[in-house]
Amino acid sequence: xxxxxxxxxxxxxxxxxxxxxxxxxxxxxxxxxxxxxxxxxxxxxxxxxxxxxxxxxxxxxxxxxxxxxxxxxxxxxxxxxxxxxxxxxxxxxxxxxxxxxxxxxxxxxxxxxxxxxxxxxxxxxxxxxxxxxxxxxxxxxxxxxxxxxxxxxxxxxxxxxxxxxxxxxxxxxxxxxxxxxxxxxxxxxxxxxxxxxxxxxxxxxxxxxxxxxxxxxxxxxxxxxxxxxxxxxxxxxxxxxxxxxxxxxxxxxxxxxxxxxxxxxxxxxxxxxxxxxxxxxxxxxxxxxxxxxxxxxxxxxxxxxxxxxxxxxxxxxxxxxxxxxxxxxxxxxxxxxxxxxxxxxxxxxxxxxxxxxxxxxxxxxx
Amino acid sequence: xxxxxxxxxxxxxxxxxxxxxxxxxxxxxxxxxxxxxxxxxxxxxxxxxxxxxxxxxxxxxxxxxxxxxxxxxxxxxxxxxxxxxxxxxxxxxxxxxxxxxxxxxxxxxxxxxxxxxxxxxxxxxxxxxxxxxxxxxxxxxxxxxxxxxxxxxxxxxxxxxxxxxxxxxxxxxxxxxxxxxxxxxxxxxxxxxxxxxxxxxxxxxxxxxxxxxxxxxxxxxxxxxxxxxxxxxxxxxxxxxxxxxxxxxxxxxxxxxxxxxxxxxxxxxxxxxxxxxxxxxxxxxxxxxxxx
Amino acid sequence: xxxxxxxxxxxxxxxxxxxxxxxxxxxxxxxxxxxxxxxxxxxxxxxxxxxxxxxxxxxxxxxxxxxxxxxxxxxxxxxxxxxxxxxxxxxxxxxxxxxxxxxxxxxxxxxxxxxxxxxxxxxxxxxxxxxxxxxxxxxxxxxxxxxxxxxxxxxxxxxxxxxxxxxxxxxxxxxxxxxxxxxxxxxxxxxxxxxxxxxxxxxxxxxxxxxxxxxxxxxxxxxxxxxxxxxxxxxxxxxxxxxxxxxxxxxxxxxxxxxxxxxxxxxxxxxxxxx
Numbered sequence: 001x002x003x004x005x006x007x008x009x010x011x012x013x014x015x016x017x018x019x020x021x022x023x024x025x026x027x028x029x030x031x032x033x034x035x036x037x038x039x040x041x042x043x044x045x046x047x048x049x050x051x052x053x054x055x056x057x058x059x060x061x062x063x064x065x066x067x068x069x070x071x072x073x074x075x076x077x078x079x080x081x082x083x084x085x086x087x088x089x090x091x092x093x094x095x096x097x098x099x100x101x102x103x104x105x106x107x108x109x110x111x112x113x114x115x116x117x118x119x120x121x122x123x124x125x126x127x128x129x130x131x132x133x134x135x136x137x138x139x140x141x142x143x144x145x146x147x148x149x150x151x152x153x154x155x156x157x158x159x160x161x162x163x164x165x166x167x168x169x170x171x172x173x174x175x176x177x178x179x180x181x182x183x184x185x186x187x188x189x190x191x192x193x194x195x196x197x198x199x200x201x202x203x204x205x206x207x208x209x210x211x212x213x214x215x216x217x218x219x220x221x222x223x224x225x226x227x228x229x230x231x232x233x234x235x236x237x238x239x240x241x242x243x244x245x246x247x248x249x250x251x252x253x254x255x256x257x258x259x260x261x262x263x264x265x266x267x268x269x270x271x272x273x274x275x276x277x278x279x280x281x282x283x284x285x286x287x288x289x290x291x292x293x294x295x296x297x298x299x300x301x302x303x304x305x306x307x308x309x310x311x312x313x314x315x316x317x318x319x320x321x322x323x324x325x326x327x328x329x330x331x332x333x334x335x336x337x338x339x340x341x342x343x344x345x346x347x348x349x350x351x352x353x354x355x356x357x358x359x360x361x362x363x364x365x366x
Numbered sequence: 367x368x369x370x371x372x373x374x375x376x377x378x379x380x381x382x383x384x385x386x387x388x389x390x391x392x393x394x395x396x397x398x399x400x401x402x403x404x405x406x407x408x409x410x411x412x413x414x415x416x417x418x419x420x421x422x423x424x425x426x427x428x429x430x431x432x433x434x435x436x437x438x439x440x441x442x443x444x445x446x447x448x449x450x451x452x453x454x455x456x457x458x459x460x461x462x463x464x465x466x467x468x469x470x471x472x473x474x475x476x477x478x479x480x481x482x483x484x485x486x487x488x489x490x491x492x493x494x495x496x497x498x499x500x501x502x503x504x505x506x507x508x509x510x511x512x513x514x515x516x517x518x519x520x521x522x523x524x525x526x527x528x529x530x531x532x533x534x535x536x537x538x539x540x541x542x543x544x545x546x547x548x549x550x551x552x553x554x555x556x557x558x559x560x561x562x563x564x565x566x567x568x569x570x571x572x573x574x575x576x577x578x579x580x581x582x583x584x585x586x587x588x589x590x591x592x593x594x595x596x597x598x599x600x601x602x603x604x605x606x607x608x609x610x611x612x613x614x615x616x617x618x619x620x621x622x623x624x625x626x627x628x629x630x631x632x633x634x635x636x637x638x639x640x641x642x643x644x645x646x647x648x649x650x651x652x653x654x655x656x657x658x
Numbered sequence: 659x660x661x662x663x664x665x666x667x668x669x670x671x672x673x674x675x676x677x678x679x680x681x682x683x684x685x686x687x688x689x690x691x692x693x694x695x696x697x698x699x700x701x702x703x704x705x706x707x708x709x710x711x712x713x714x715x716x717x718x719x720x721x722x723x724x725x726x727x728x729x730x731x732x733x734x735x736x737x738x739x740x741x742x743x744x745x746x747x748x749x750x751x752x753x754x755x756x757x758x759x760x761x762x763x764x765x766x767x768x769x770x771x772x773x774x775x776x777x778x779x780x781x782x783x784x785x786x787x788x789x790x791x792x793x794x795x796x797x798x799x800x801x802x803x804x805x806x807x808x809x810x811x812x813x814x815x816x817x818x819x820x821x822x823x824x825x826x827x828x829x830x831x832x833x834x835x836x837x838x839x840x841x842x843x844x845x846x847x848x849x850x851x852x853x854x855x856x857x858x859x860x861x862x863x864x865x866x867x868x869x870x871x872x873x874x875x876x877x878x879x880x881x882x883x884x885x886x887x888x889x890x891x892x893x894x895x896x897x898x899x900x901x902x903x904x905x906x907x908x909x910x911x912x913x914x915x916x917x918x919x920x921x922x923x924x925x926x927x928x929x930x931x932x933x
Contacts (some may be wrong), residue, residue, distance in 0.1 A: 054831055078831045091829035095847045105833030371838060372749065379742040383761040386805040391777030393783050406783050407826065463675040466668030480917055487909040490866050491883050492902040495890050496682035506685060557919050590767060597769020599869050614771045619777060634772045644768060652763040
């Protein structure tokens, strides 16, 4: 799915949005193919919501163009776009029943009544809400409201479905369940979907492709595993999951492997393949905590290791996160899976060797 | 919204208010510089062509007259004084009521609030009239006091300043309660709990947390009582008697009895200037509420 | 704010306050059924003052005029007030917005004598220069009432509009309804209870106004408060008590209906938390 199809369903071409002096979205380009579930992920104020509102038509780009199915819709008002949105608050019409809510969009198209009824019935069936058809939104639970909102935005068979923080209004327990249910429904309909979220877990669970936004710019686009395993910047690496980053200087650039030095480590840092930087350049080397091994005895490898003291332990049940302080003062995180119940675990102030393989480290240039 | 649609939605109320709210004040201002004359309308034109020469008759005599005759200064002063003390009276009765209502549970709250508002949905005039029957010499209070022998002859209650105070507090009390209530009900209870948790006794919590946070409501309520009270006509006319001087009554008499429109206009302009500060104060609060 | 059972303090504050508010009204009602001519001496139960009230052509005529003006003024004020609220809540910034909000809020507190005088002078000046309005009467009272009622209606509707989630209107647009349709299909039904209470408020304000109407009325357009005022100036009359009782009865019924509507719409239109 990650390969872009020849003609994208939604294309963002060099879009910039300014509010007065402030640029909320800066020269963003994206291409989303038919049937894809695409997530815009970022913290608050990163511009993801503004981008979504430009797709739906509530904002117009200051520069650039938005194309849906090859047609430039940049100046088309929201009520004339074949794009429908599921709002964060769901925005169900409080004075209408579930049925009337779902039928609202179809009525705007002046479809014959029989067709509207059939369509509404089908949609309610799809989201398992048939028996609640006559209820008003305030008589529904949060999860039920979300289903109605989804049915309402799918009823018009939009070319693109937009989801604004889809789980934002649900409590945590319900989220996991609804995430998968939502994906099932979206995939069964086959609609192209763009979602906005600040929750990385949600983005990675639901989307085929994720883009990380920061300060109005897109930092990285890729599948969830690409983003996690091969972050291209410090920001992405730190935003998704937890990470250890060593400030390092490039020593030697090779084809099989390259070497770097870090003030935090006594040994050489080795990474797989070449580095796109000259010798002497300053870069970051990122290693995820679960890729760091811990041992009481010195590892055999000559590179990518360190000796430290256990500074803090976070026992999380399934796994534990160890914070190990190196002689330089840097604290490195390492996780272990708690496989054995009676294992003699490392404890506070224990000396511990950390080591990781060259293929686990990622060089970050920015 | 489409450009044209949006513009007309703005334009209709805007033009109405300009024409029937702003322009009238400009005309009052203009006529306050005219001279009274026995004609229709009973004032002179400011700009005239006399023998084909444009002449402007600017007459500041009306304002001089207001200064010269101490009646006006007294009337302004006593209006402000009466409005001020009546506002304080309304605040002293209204704040505890608003506080009590805000602390009730949601259902009781709505019922109580409705009970506060209900009297103001009945006629203002009739509510003031009710007090005439209570306060007059052979009214309920005097009759009652005489029948149980506390007094031998009626005490003068009607046609006193006291009666005016009672009337204003009575008529404007809901306008004090409502904004304070709106403010207090929004107050997050955890703030009070935090204060108690940090060792502050309830009375001190009230003074240092509740009261400062309800300031906006107190200001709005006070302005809603004070400003209209300054220009009040019905209450001093019906309860205050000839002795009580209030500027609204003076303006009314100037206009209806003396038919001196220019002086009435000057009285109105000076009253407006007097109220400019409280009105801006109120407006600042209210526009924050409206635009927030 | 902490909710729960009222403390003794709260109860006594409320009792004193409500006694103060309701005792005079109660007395008024009781003495409307008094047989005696004297308002304050009880002489037995009778409906005679109600009979006299309904045989008084002046009062009835004035009441009819007041009702007509109040219905028309309230209706126009609701239209203007709704437009003004939308301008203030939904239109964002535009040139002259400050002036606009000032003109909406100022009438709330403007002393009636000033409003009355200024409007009269406007009508006189317009009559002089434009020949319209030729004479003062119901039309000029209507204009005056619409103007000051609009401010009150705008406050009521504005607070309701602010509570309304923007995204509900956006959702309607997103589903294909152009702005004017969004307003009529979504916004208006949701704020209908506010329009209703705004209308009732404007209606009572108009029905109640003595001062402004006195300034801008003309011969043959005596409103009910003007008739009542000239009658009580002559001295106290139990007939006014009878009228007062009817007004209070009508107001109470109206308020209960409005309250019932508000409660009902509160139940059906606010999106409550998860259940």
